[in-house]
Amino acid sequence: MPNRVRTVAVTDEQRQELRRRVRARGSPARVVERARIVLLSADGTPGKQIAAMVGCAEPTVVLWRRRFAGHGLAGLDDAPRSGKPPSIPTEVRDEVLTMTLTEPPTELGITHWSSRLLAERLRRKGVAISHATIARIWKHFDIKPHRTGTFKFSTDPELDAKVRDIVGLYLDPPEKAVVLCIDEKSQIQALDRTAPILPIRPGLPEKATHDYVRHGTTTLFAALEVATGKVVEACMPRHRHQEFLRFLKQVAKTYPRRQLHIVCDNYGSHKHPKVNAWLAKNPRITLHFTPTSGSWLNLVEVFFGILTRQAIRRGTFASVDDLIERIGTYIENWNDRAHPFTWTKDADTILTKATHPKNRKTQDASVT
Secondary structure: OOOOOOOOOOHHHHHHHHHHHHHHOOHHHHHHHHHHHHHHHHHOOOHHHHHHOOOHHHHHHHHHHHHHHHHHHHHOOOOOOOOOOOOOOOOHHHHHHHOOOOOHHHHOOOOOOOOHHHHHHHOOOOOOOHHHHHHHHHHHHOOOOOOOOOOOOOOOHHHHHHHHHHHHHHHOOOEEEEEEEEEEEEEEEEEEEEOOEEOOOOOEEEEEOOOOEEEEEEEEEEEEEEEOOOOOEEEOOOOOOHHHHHHHHHHHHHHOOOOOEEOOOOOOOHHHHHHHHHHHHEEEEEEEOOOOOOOHHHHHHHHHHHHHHHHHHOOOOHHHHHHHHHHHHHHHHHHHHHOOOOOOOOHHHHHHHHHHHHHHHHHHHHHO
């Protein structure tokens, strides 16, 4: 039996690291235990006493004192274990990954692999593997063929200028001016279920029939005040330039004698000649347009998402008037508890992600 190491020599740097391991939040218990054993041993504490203080057996104290004495801090790490040999040959695993990340052959008529289809395809190639094994490989490498995402790169030639203009309004608004975000949520349907909704119960969610009756639609015009989060709204049957101009006049009356900077998208009604003529007579109001395919820069879209989830999607409405009343009630209560949405991304960060990879080299050169 090897001689027991009763004391260990610890340098200042090692002591500092051992103390850090003891104090670190979230450190595994075994890491803290080993560091405490070495620190107490360095102070000359007997092994039996260390075991009582740390809460382990005395042989454990002997083990980690000896490991530290022989290998330093590295000796406190878990020793490598042989473990069970992999049950899936490396070449089979690589074949599964290669085929998974490759578009399926056109003759199969599928857009992506399922574990069963891939297992069948591999068996035809002479590779014996089950669909469950393929699923385990996918899970290990975090591959999810059944999921898909979307993306869109803006092709607006004025992308840089528009992003910097709008983000500048959010992060550094003009002094003594009001910044508003305006948009329409069109074609909101007044849907009525064919049977009463079954209320939520312990263990059961709220339930509604899958079929419904349409009672018409309305368009919600909304102006979100960036500084406060409060919303000015109007519901109209259509969303032409006439309705947009009418809503602009409503907003102007809501904020009299104030400079207004309004963020809106590139919808044709926003740039109609009659709208431009009215703006020319009201120079205190300036429109700032989001880039093409960049309406996500408009903060009122965030409000529309919240409104949809909390008041519309699960609602039942016997008429368009009922729908309009519900929207008005929601926004009235929203304004009572309103808070601003805080914009955090600067223009450089946004442009790096919103630009097509082919154009990023040129884009990065313009960012200072």
